[in-house]
Amino acid sequence: MKHYGAEFLGTFWLVLGGCGSAVLAAAFPEVGIGLHGVSLAFGLTVLTMAFAIGHISGCHLNPAVSIGLWAGGRFSASQLVPYITSQVLGAIAAGGVLYVIASGAPGFDVSAGFASNGYGEHSPGGYSLVAALVTEVVMTMFFLLVILGATDKRAPAGFAPIAIGLALTLIHLISIPVTNTSVNPARSTGVALFVGDWAVGQLWLFWIAPIVGAVLGAVAYRAIGGETD
Numbered sequence: 001m002k003h004y005g006a007e008f009l010g011t012f013w014l015v016l017g018g019c020g021s022a023v024l025a026a027a028f029p030e031v032g033i034g035l036h037g038v039s040l041a042f043g044l045t046v047l048t049m050a051f052a053i054g055h056i057s058g059c060h061l062n063p064a065v066s067i068g069l070w071a072g073g074r075f076s077a078s079q080l081v082p083y084i085t086s087q088v089l090g091a092i093a094a095g096g097v098l099y100v101i102a103s104g105a106p107g108f109d110v111s112a113g114f115a116s117n118g119y120g121e122h123s124p125g126g127y128s129l130v131a132a133l134v135t136e137v138v139m140t141m142f143f144l145l146v147i148l149g150a151t152d153k154r155a156p157a158g159f160a161p162i163a164i165g166l167a168l169t170l171i172h173l174i175s176i177p178v179t180n181t182s183v184n185p186a187r188s189t190g191v192a193l194f195v196g197d198w199a200v201g202q203l204w205l206f207w208i209a210p211i212v213g214a215v216l217g218a219v220a221y222r223a224i225g226g227e228t229d
Contacts, residue, residue: 003079004086006057010049011090014061015190016098018042019115022180023102039172042181047165054161062184063087063207068144068214072221074151084186091190099194116192116199117182117206125177129205132179136209137216139171140183144217152225182206183213 021041025033033041050059058075060066063084069075095114102108113122119132127135146167150160168183175181182188188206192199 003057004082006053007060007083007086008090008093010053010057010059011061011087011186011190012094012097013049014042014045014184015091015094015187017045018187019095019191020098020101022115023098035173035176039169039176042172043165043167043169046168047161050161050164057083059161061087061186062210063186064140064184064210064214065144065147067211068140068147068218070218071215072144072148072218074148087186088189091186092193093190095190095194098191110195111197113180114191114195114199115180116195117180117188118198118202119179119205122198122202123178124180127178133205133209135175135178136182136206137213139175139181140210140213141217141220143167143171143183144214145221148218148221149225179206183210185210 018038018041021033022038025041026035026038046059046061049061053059058069060069060083066075066080066083066087070077070080099110099114102114103110116122119127119129123132147160147164149155150163171183172181175183185207188203192203192206
């Protein structure tokens, strides 16, 4: 249960920190942090939590990562369902807290997006479904490559959280204009449920694409790095 509690709290922090920066601070008058700040915020949530709970649960914070680690031979299939459940519940709880905070400002409109992921007219840059699908698959694939490589027993010890956090920052710098960046089904679910409508209607892509990408990343790493314990 300690593992599941750690995943709940860690995913809560990821969604509150990452999506919170997008909703509350990205376009704040005169001192908005913009795309660069939001990208860094997502990276920092993973970096800080990796140091805080990595030794407890492995700090997955992401159903796609859990599935990718299983596909890479690093995680037990018997723990997938409770890990993913904990992650999704943590993301939804964070979405609820963020909603309470954001709705305290005049003019708040959850239908404006609430940091949800989307494609077509709901993509920040108007990118198509195919562009969004390819982006999410490729970004998650390389995220898993970094995770598996940085946590390999042959890699320099103690630096994995930095590499993983910076990888997530880079992923956001690339893909926020395309999908608002998911690479994490729990993160997408945690805010989409509060928007409803189109955000829930497009949520399927932000489950399927990251999971496919994660499995491809695991396959690719096993091909170049060999099976690891």
